[in-house]
Amino acid sequence: MFDWIYANPILAGLLGTLFTWSITALGASLVFPFKNVSKKIFNMMLGFSAGVMIAASFWSLLNPGIQLAEDLGMNPWLQASLGFLSGGLFILLIDKFLPHMHLMTKHKEGVKTSWHRSILLVLAITLHNIPEGLAVGVAFGYAATLAEGSIEATAAIGGAIALAIGIGLQNFPEGAAVSIPLRREGMSRKKAFSIGQFSGMVEPIAGVLGALLAISMRNILPFSLSFAAGAMIYVVIEELIPESQMLENTKIATIGAMVGFTIMMVLDVALG
Numbered sequence: 001m002f003d004w005i006y007a008n009p010i011l012a013g014l015l016g017t018l019f020t021w022s023i024t025a026l027g028a029s030l031v032f033p034f035k036n037v038s039k040k041i042f043n044m045m046l047g048f049s050a051g052v053m054i055a056a057s058f059w060s061l062l063n064p065g066i067q068l069a070e071d072l073g074m075n076p077w078l079q080a081s082l083g084f085l086s087g088g089l090f091i092l093l094i095d096k097f098l099p100h101m102h103l104m105t106k107h108k109e110g111v112k113t114s115w116h117r118s119i120l121l122v123l124a125i126t127l128h129n130i131p132e133g134l135a136v137g138v139a140f141g142y143a144a145t146l147a148e149g150s151i152e153a154t155a156a157i158g159g160a161i162a163l164a165i166g167i168g169l170q171n172f173p174e175g176a177a178v179s180i181p182l183r184r185e186g187m188s189r190k191k192a193f194s195i196g197q198f199s200g201m202v203e204p205i206a207g208v209l210g211a212l213l214a215i216s217m218r219n220i221l222p223f224s225l226s227f228a229a230g231a232m233i234y235v236v237i238e239e240l241i242p243e244s245q246m247l248e249n250t251k252i253a254t255i256g257a258m259v260g261f262t263i264m265m266v267l268d269v270a271l272g
Contacts, residue, residue, distance in 0.1 A: 005157050009144035010211045013137035016164035017207030020132065021200040023168040027175025028196025031183045037176065040252050045173030046244035047253030050236045051260025052170040053132075057229040057236075059268035060139055060163040064156065065225030068142070074222060083226025087131065088234040090227070094127055095238065125178055125199030128239060131231030132167045133206025138224050139163050140207075141214020145221065158271035166264040171200060 005012040030037075062080060069076040143156035179196030183189055210228070214221055244253035 005140065005160075006144055006148055006153060009140045009215055010208055012140040012160070013207040013211030014204055016136045016140060016160065017133045017203040019164055020136065020168045020171050021197075021203050024129075024171040024175040024200030024203075025193075025197035027172035027177075028179040028193050030176045031179035031189050031192045031196065034180060036184050037180050042177060043244050043250065043253040044256035045177050046240050047256030048260035049170040049174055050240040050244065050253075051257035051262070052166050052264045053232045053236050053240070053260075054257075055261040055264035055268070056135065056163055056166050057232045059265055060159050060166075061135055061225045061229035061232075064139075064142065064159065065222045065229070068225070069222035072219065072222065076222070079222040080226045083223040084230035084233075086223070087227035087230025087232075089230075091127070091131065091231045091234040091238075094130070098123055098127060124239075125174070126202045128174075128235050129171075129200055129203050130206050131228055131235060132171075133203035134210040135228040135232060136160065136164050136167060136203070137207035137210025137212075138214045138221075138228050139210075141211040142221055142225060144211075144215050145218045159268055162264075162267040162271040166267050167203075169263065170260060175200065 062084065065083065066076045066080050069079040139156070139160035143153055143160050146153035146156055175196045178199060179192040182192035182195060187195075210224075213224060217224075241257075244250070244256075
């Protein structure tokens with residue numbers, strides 16, 4: 001069943017991230033039947049996304065990276081720590097220099113520019129999606145480096161599939177959270193949808209890159225898995241959690257995070 005994934009990890013990474021992109025577009029399509037969504041729903045969406053990403057960072061990335069480092073005779077805590085902090089630093093640097101605007105606060109960051117607000121919003125969500133695409137690609141690439149037919153390889157492929165499903169689940173509310181506010185502010189439905197789904201286009205690119213790196217440099221895989229985890233956690237702490245707590249009814253965001261974490265954990269444990 002998993003033979004083609006094992007033999008074609010780059011294709012698997014591409015298909016996995018095309019799936020996550022399609023779910024982003026599906027979420028953005030909610031702009032056609034709806035012009036507005038309550039603050040409670042937005043809070044729940046952001047919290048849910050945060051919960052999924054936190055669970056995925058540990059169950060799908062950090063934990064396999066630590067186990068692989070042990071198998072390769074490396075220092076597991078050193079590889080995990082360096083990779084995790086490097087992933088956060090990578091997003092920090094992009095966040096510092098790439099012009100973008102946060103969705104809820106309308107706060108502009110990065111170098112000063114005269115670019116249109118819609119472009120800045122797309123860049124903000126694109127920044128968010130880079131580590132997600134990398135994570136899916138690295139997960140499929142990691143599975144292909146294990147002994148074919150082994151329990152470990154089968155579990156790793158299942159974990160990669162679970163990760164793609166989990167990222168897709170959290171991309172659905174993310175697409176809606178971009179397109180619907182733009183429509184509410186007067187943008188046409190078609191343009192709001194285009195911006196919402198366009199933000200996910202970077203994921204297939206990052207997915208292919210992640211798979212390529214994983215299969216070509218196995219010795220850096222523990223670092224790479226931890227790197228992707230650190231990048232995702234940085235996005236959660238920097239963007240998702242603060243923005244989910246800025247609106248009213250913040251407890252619903254916390255509940256959403258708990259539910260998102262649980263769903264991702266169940267997916268990963270059940271499939272991986």
